[in-house]
């Protein structure tokens with residue numbers, strides 16, 4: 001959803017009918033990829049009501065760290081090429 005314009009009327013959930021009009025609320029409900037389970041479908045016990053937000057925060061951290069790791073890999077390869085190691 002990042003980088004794409006918000007569609008007119010927002011992003012509707014076909015499971016629960018709720019409409020999300022910000023990237024943040026849509027990401028929390030739908031997850032970070034096409035294979036994530038929407039929050040309304042996830043089976044949560046009442047005492048786990050904060051679990052979805054924690055899961056989405058952890059997924060956000062993973063995505064941020066994955067991007068940073070890819071950048072570091074790129075920099076290592078560029079340095080090795082420049083040094084004639086690779």
Ligand SMILES: [Zn+2]
Nearest residue numbers: 013015016040
């Ligand atoms: Zn839903």
